[in-house]
Amino acid sequence: MGHFFSSQFNELITKLNQLSKVPARESIIQLSVEAPALPLLSWLAAQTQFPKIYWHGRDRDEDVAAIGACKSFFFEDQVDDSVLAQIYQQQRNKTNQQDIRYYGGLAFDRTVESWPEFGRAHFVLPRIELRRTGNKLRILVNLNFENTDPQQEIQAALTAIEQINKPKPLSPPNKMTxxxxxxxxxxxxxxxxxxxxxxxxxxxxxxxxxxxxxxxxxxxxxxxxxxxxxxxxxxxxxxxxxxxxxxxxxxxxxxxxxxxxxxxxxxxxxxxxxxxxxxxxxxxxxxxxxxxxxxxxxxxxxxxxxxxxxxxxxxxxxxxxxxxxxxxxxxxxxxxxxxxxxxxxxxxxxxxxxxxxxxxxxxxxxxxxxxxxxxxxxxxxxxxxxxxxxxxxxxxxxxxxxxxxxxxxxxxxxxxxxxxxxxxxxxxxxxxxxxxxxxxxxxxxxxxxxx
CATH class of the missing domain: 3.60.120.10 (Anthranilate synthase)
Structure with a gap:
C-alpha cells in the first residue's frame, strides 16, 4: 500500500481489530472512513482483487469503485424474479445500516443461457468500496458475519486492505490493429x-x-x-x-x-x-x-x-x-x-x-x-x-x-x-x-x- 491512504487504512485496521473484541450485533457490518478524493477508474485499474465494479449515475456527482465480495448472489441457471425478491428482502432485514449497497445486474432474457461469470443474475456486496462525491471520498469496508467465523471474516477484510495497490495514471488506450x-x-x-x-x-x-x-x-x-x-x-x-x-x-x-x-x-x-x-x-x-x-x-x-x-x-x-x-x-x-x-x-x-x-x-x-x-x-x-x-x-x-x-x-x-x-x-x-x-x-x- 505504501503511503497511499496509509492513515485512513490504519484507522480501518484499528476499527476491525476493535470489532474482533466485541460480538457483532448484526449480520452485516459496514465500517467507514473519509479520505481525499482521487480518480477512481485509475485506482480500480491498478487493483488485482476481483470482482471489480464501477458505477457512475447519469446526472449526479457521485461515482463508486469497489473490489472483492463479502457476499454475492449468482444465478447461472433460470431464476424466478419472485425468488430474487425474496432473497433480497431477507438481506435487507439483516442490517439497519443505511449505506449497504448490492451492485450487479440481470440478463436481458433470464429464460435463456447467459455469459459465464455474469449469469442470469449476479449481485455483489463488495468487500471494499470507494465512494466519491465532489472532492470528498469515503472508504467503506463491508463484513458479512452470517454463517461465518467472525475472526475469519475480520481477517479476510484485513487481508483485502493489505492487498490494495496504489493507483496509477491511466494512459490513453493504444489504437489497435x-x-x-x-x-x-x-x-x-x-x-x-x-x-x-x-x-x-x-x-x-x-x-x-x-x-x-x-x-x-x-x-x-x-x-x-x-x-x-x-x-x-x-x-x-x-x-x-x-x-x-x-x-x-x-x-x-x-x-x-x-x-x-x-x-x-x-x-x-x-x-x-x-x-x-x-x-x-x-x-x-x-x-x-x-x-x-x-x-x-x-x-x-x-x-x-x-x-x-x-x-x-x-x-x-x-x-x-x-x-x-x-x-x-x-x-x-x-x-x-x-x-x-x-x-x-x-x-x-x-x-x-x-x-x-x-x-x-x-x-x-x-x-x-x-x-x-x-x-x-x-x-x-x-x-x-x-x-x-x-x-x-x-x-x-x-x-x-x-x-x-x-x-x-x-x-x-x-x-x-x-x-x-x-x-x-x-x-x-x-x-x-x-x-x-x-x-x-x-x-x-x-x-x-x-x-
Missing amino acids: LMGRSDLPRYERWKELVEQVTQEKFNRTTPKVVLSRHTQIDVSDDIEPWTVLACWQGRNPNSFQFGFQFSPERAFISCSPERLYLRRQQELFTEALAGTTVRGLNPDEDNLLAQALLDDIKNSHENQLVRQHIVDVLTPLSQYLGADEQPKIFKLNHIQHLHRSIRAQLQPGVSDFELLRALHPTPAVGGLPREAALSFIRQREGYARGWYTGACGYFNRNESEFSVAIRSALIEPRRINLFAGAGIVAGSDPQAEWQELENKLATVLSILIDF
Missing part, C-alpha cells in the same frame, strides 16, 4: 428479420420488436477495460457509466444513456428513451436534425409506444403517476434521442424486484407486446444477449438505481464484443436501421481501432 470483424446477424439475415417484423399481419399483433446485432472485433492486443471506460466516459459525460469484471478474462462496460429507474424511498423516476438520429456537424445542422426527429412519425410513434407501456405497467404499483405528453431531445456525442420523463409515487411496500419485473425489459430494448417480442428475439436473433440490454445498478434500502445496458461492450482477451439495437416498427427500412447500428458503435470504435 483490426484483425477481424464479424456481425451476427449479418446484413442479409438482418434484412430478412426487419421484413418479417414489418409485415402487416405480424405488425398488427406485434407493433414493435427491437432487433440487435453482436459485432465481434478481434484486435492485435489485450484491452484494458477501465482505460476504455474512462475514455468513453469523457466522450459521453451525460450517460450512466459502469463496469463489472468478475475475473481477469471478461469485463462488461457500458456508457448507457438510458435509465431504467431511480427510486428514492417511494418516489420513482423513469423515462421513455426511443427514437434516434445522428448529431449535426454544426449547431444549425444539429438543430435541424433534432427537429426532424421530433417531426418524424415513425420515431415519435416508437417513443409513444414505450411511454404508454411504462405508464400501463406502473399504474397498479403507483398512488400517483405523471408522464411527459411531448418528447424532448436528449443529446449524446454521436447521436440524439427522443426522451419523455415519467414520475411516480409508489404504493407502500412496493419492492425493487416488483419494479424490475414490471419495467424490464423495456419496450425500448425488447418490444411490444413484451412476450411476443421476446419470443421473436429468442427464436430469430441468433445469439445470446447476456447482460447487453440487461438491467445494471444497485439496490439500497432508501435509494436504488438501475440503467438499461444499451451502449455496452464485453471485453475478452484480444477481443471486444460490441452490441447495438434498433426498434423495428411499421415503416422501418432495413438499410437505415443497419446504419443506425453503425452510428451507435461509432464512439467506442473510435477509441479502440486505428482504421
